[in-house]
Amino acid sequence: MNSVEIRKRFLSWFAERGHAVLPSSSLVPANDPTLFFTNAGMVQFKDIFTGAQRSEHRRATTSQKCMRVSGKHNDLENVGRTRRHHTLFEMLGNFSFGDYFKEEAIPFAWDLLTRGYGIEKERLWVTIFESDDEAAEIWMKKVGVPAERVQRLGAADNFWSMGDTGPCGPCTEIHYDFGPEISDDTRGPAGGDERYVEIWNLVFMQYDQAADGTRTNLPRPSIDTGMGLERLATVLQRKLTNYDTDLFQPLIQQAAELSGVPYGRDAEHDVAMRVIADHARAAAFLVADGVMPSNEERGYVLRRVMRRAIRYGVKLGMSKPFLYKSADRVVSMMGADYPELIERRSFIQEVIRGEEERFSETLDKGLVLLDRELEQRPAVLHGDVVFKLYDTFGFPSDLTQLIAAERGIEVDIEGYKTSMEAQKAKARASWKGSGEQAVPELHRELANIFDATEFLGYTAEHASATVQAILRGGERVASLEAGERGQIIVSETPFYAESGGQVGDHGEILFDGGRFEVTDTQKGHGDLVVHIGQLIEGTLRESQKVRLVVDSERRDRTRLNHTATHLLHAALRQVLGDHVMQKGSSVDPNRLRFDFSHHKPMTAHELQEVEEIVYRNILANEAVSADVMPIDEARALGAMALFGEKYGDNVRVIRVGDYSKELCGGTHTKRSGDIGLFRVLSESGVAAGVRRVEAVTGIEALRFTRERDAGAAAAADRLRVPVQQLDDAVERLQADRRRLEKELEAARRELARATAGDVLARAKEINGVKVLAMEIPGDATTLRDEADRLRDQLGSGLVVLGSRSTGAVLVIAAATKDLAGKRVHAGNIVRELARMVGGGGGGRPDMAQAGGPNIDALPEALERVYALVQG
Known part of the structure; x- marks a missing residue:
């Protein structure tokens, strides 16, 4: 059974049992600052489970695209090396919002696996929460699973909670036994052996946990289940790893074709192809959902994923952009089930190819930095340098280790991990802080008391209502006095609360003997509308009748x-x-x-x-x-x-x-x-x-x-022309400026040539190598042209030219082909000069460039050239 059929059968199975088939939500969670990415099927229903939103369905089923590559799920380095680690995956799920519970959820799952998919019952094991006798009885008596294949585990394995507070409950997991081909362990899932793999998790949300850890029964227990499509496909297609299924093999084979490296013959090459396949899926879906590669938040995660794939491609010998082709194969494979891929096909290719081309340039810069560090021959390469290479240039730590090992230098991996963890902690603190004030706790409490505020503003700009609650200083109060600022919640309102990019309305709330000036309108929890402002006169009390008047001119x-x-x-x-x-x-x-x-x-x-x-x-x-x-x-x-x-x-x-x-x-x-x-x-x-x-x-x-x-x-007046001729006048000025700049550059070149004089007379012979090191005026283009010209005149030798004309040091080194990389290395020489002038640089054996801010050090640096050639 192919993956398309597996997905279709899951959704149709639950549709036949009264579930609404809902589309996958975006990988970017809606209105949830606590999550980087949608990482489970229940995310789009989170507000329903917490009670903040009323459900339009009692039962639902989805195939949800998910990403787990940040936070506690940040195990990116394992992707491609294990049987089932992935960045992007699909979670098949069925949900009950206060409708059915364990009595139906457990048989639903068992029947689908054994009858719907035809999995042998003898291959399935079950784990339950250690004190969940109800689930145990259903499994053994109603479903008929032998007692020896129902194992009780603790809270770490079989109890689920949304956070420190809120809905929570025990869960039961269904595991598949891959048999003795994996190992001879017969202890079942409780033994923790790779032979037994969890394929489906059923969460029974039946408690509400308070801050002190106490739990009370929820009035409407709910069901949240999740089964990874990739793992299920591995089982049904009788494979041993997820990467051998039809979800990954077309991508792996494409990588083999593009690189000319066969799959299945070399372990490290196989890892590279699996990484490319996995990361191409993630990149395609993230870009389709509007995430762009950047150095911040979600964009940073996407950039890391893409660059990791690119580096593995380079290991396979692919020097030209290739990942965009892999992503396009993802679109072909999955576009029928995820139409956003088809809709944004060309955009996905453009974004990914552009990132590949940018990374190629960045990679060269990173190699210059790494070369400079390794040239100093440290006993150990510091961890902060390894992290900088990773954070700034996208160098995986294993690549840095590989290059360092080639030169006999160890890498401080523990220091790298410390720097990485510090950056993660900073990102977590920043991300958490962005959402802490999004929904004040008091608004949550009020949402449980009052119905959503009825919005009348599409057809009215004034209305009568009753004051339901008054907030001042983060607390609910009975009244508000003149001069005090506060927040007012009423039964119905014509005021538009800020959302969808549109600012909240301003206006007035009027009542007998008083007036409240509204300076902002925001949404509270549970679609309550909060009117923010100051009481200008009178005393405003809860339950008071008021008249709400929107500022019409501002609204218009x-x-x-x-x-x-x-x-x-x-x-x-x-x-x-x-x-x-x-x-x-x-x-x-x-x-x-x-x-x-x-x-x-x-x-x-x-x-x-x-x-x-x-x-x-x-x-x-x-x-x-x-x-x-x-x-x-x-x-x-x-x-x-x-x-x-x-x-x-x-x-x-x-x-x-x-x-x-x-x-x-x-x-x-x-x-x-x-x-x-x-x-x-x-x-x-x-x-x-x-x-x-x-x-x-x-x-x-x-x-x-x-x-x-x-x-x-x-502007026309200053140029003494009519306004209609302003464009022509500006064009003439620009043409004059370009002409003068060319004349100035020509004069500089002439001065440089005059300064160079008779190069043969100035050149020194060091160990049989003609060396010319001198300062001339000019910019980078001038120095490069003169270095080429002087190198040709030398016939065989090294030319190093320096300049301070631009306010900083610029150095160009050029070696003739017969010497480059053999007796002299232009790149190594300019790296040493760059250190002396406080800058950086590098390049090829025959041509290199460096620069730095210390202009006073240039004469000494040029004199140093002869000693470097001397060795």
Whole structure:
């Protein structure tokens, strides 16, 4: 049974048993700052299990793409070396939200494995939590598993919790016995032998754990199960490792073809091909989900994974980009089940190939640093150097060890691990801090008391309501006095709470004898709307009747920018391609900011084209409609969704004519023509693979246009030309500057040649080698050209030229071919000179370059050349 059939049978099995088949969520968790990546099937249901969100289904089943390559799962170095370690994997799961429990969950799993997939019952073992007598009875009496194959284990193995507090419960695991081919151990899973592999984990969420460790029964116990598709495929395809299944073999065989190295003949070569196969899967899915290679957070993980694969490719002799081809094979293999791969196919290739090309350059720089360190002949290469090579240049520690070993130098691996752990701790602290204040505990408590705040703002900007809660200084209070700041929660509101990039509304809450000024509106826990501000007059109390009034003028200007953002998004996709995905946005009354995935700066022509497309849609004065519909209908309509956002069964679709369709909960204009003017302010890069466009609309766009016109008029006045001729005047100035720069460079070259004089007379002969070391004026290009010319005049020898013309030291060394790498090595010489001038450098045996800030040290450094050749 191939992997496609295995996945399909799992989902259909549970669909036939009343489960809603739901799509995989993004690898980037929605609204969860505690996770780098989605690492289990239950992540998209986390708010349902904690009670923060109501479920639209009582039963669900998914095939969830997952990543485990950070935090406690950070075992990247094991990937490719063990039978079943992976970065990306698929978790098959079935879930019950207060519906069925152990009595049904256990037979469901057993029946699917033994009847649905035909696995021999004798091969299956079961572990349960040591005190879970209920599960034991179901397994042995209802299902019929022999008592000797039901083993009790402790909390470390068979008790699951979401954290220190919250839902938790015992779990039962089903293990497959791979038989004596692996080992002769007959103790079962409790023995810990590789012969017994867990394939399915069933978690019984039945307790709520308090901070003091006490547990109470949940009113609606739930089920969360997870089974790795890769492990199941290994069992059903009768293989011994996950890498031998159809999920990996096509990728491994492709790596063998690209490298010309056969698979299965050399252990280290096999590891390299398995790494490439695994990491290509991870890279393709991460890029498809909007993660871009960078030096921060998720992008850093992606970059590490990609560079590790590239390095293993180099070990196989692949010097040209190849990983993008492997990723494209992933798209072909899995695109039918994960359509986002097909939709972003070309973008995935572009991003991965671009990273491969950048890493090739970075690798060369890293080798220069490593060479410089090893040239000093240390007894042990310090761990912080190994970590710097890994962190900055993507050098795996084993590669550094290999190169060092070739020169007889040991590596301080423990020091490297210490530096690595310190960096991880810093990242963990930073990541944790980013989410600690996301959901104040008090808001959680209130969400358990009150229903979600009803939002009336799509059709109203004022409404009457009742005050449900007042917060001041992080505490709930009965009343608020004039002058005090606080947060107000009411039963219903016309105020829009900040979300989807749109800022929260401002306005007033009025009551008899008083007024509360709202300066921000935010979402609390459980969709409570929190009105933040200051009581201007009166005393506001809980249960008081109030009148809420939104600042209409501010809301109107925000509407213009939000609708314009939708038009901008559609225009960017039209001009740049379908790989453009929203990476973030900010919509306020004054301007809009839109971040999107794109791997290079936009050209002036592209920006102009985007601006014109948006403006044409404004002039068309298209109707802007908002419709609530089933999410499947919205997708069929072509509505764009924001990656990483959670959506329910029914979604709100904003349409601007036939041009733009997006899932959106924000406020918008009635017609596109309401926007009036639209002007792009800037386009810039904010992270690797992420660009940003800032723009203004309406009156702000008019002000921007006037200011720019005034600036152009002032510039034209200074140049004494009409505004209409300003471009021509600037072009003439630039042409004059280019001409003068060329004349200056020619003069510098002439001076350099004059300074060089008769090279044969100045050259010294050291051990039979003609050596010329001297200072001349000029930049890098001048020095390189002169070094080539003088080397040719020497016929056989070494030329070293230095310059201080640019305010820093620049050194070029050039050796003739007959000597390069034999009697002299230009790269080794400039490395020593670089140390003397406080800088760095290196290069080939015949040509090398170095630089440094210590200009006073250049004469001594040039004199040192003769001693270096002397040896």
